[in-house]
Amino acid sequence: MAHDVRFSDFTRGEKARIAAKTARMTMPRANITKLRRDIERIEQQAAKRKNGK
Numbered sequence: 001m002a003h004d005v006r007f008s009d010f011t012r013g014e015k016a017r018i019a020a021k022t023a024r025m026t027m028p029r030a031n032i033t034k035l036r037r038d039i040e041r042i043e044q045q046a047a048k049r050k051n052g053k
Contacts, residue, residue: 005047014042 010018021035 005043005050009046009050010042011046014046018042 007015018039021039024030025032025035
């Protein structure tokens with residue numbers, strides 16, 4: 001997770017998307033790398049919104 005982003009900085013939708021992607025990581029045929037990149041992208045969006053960039 002980005003260093004300056006806390007869980008409370010995420011929107012409800014972002015929290016739900018992160019939870020869903022994390023749950024999908026437990027599936028046997030999941031593409032962990034892609035899901036991890038998706039979560040990192042969500043974290044970056046939240047960091048940009050928090051820092052006003």
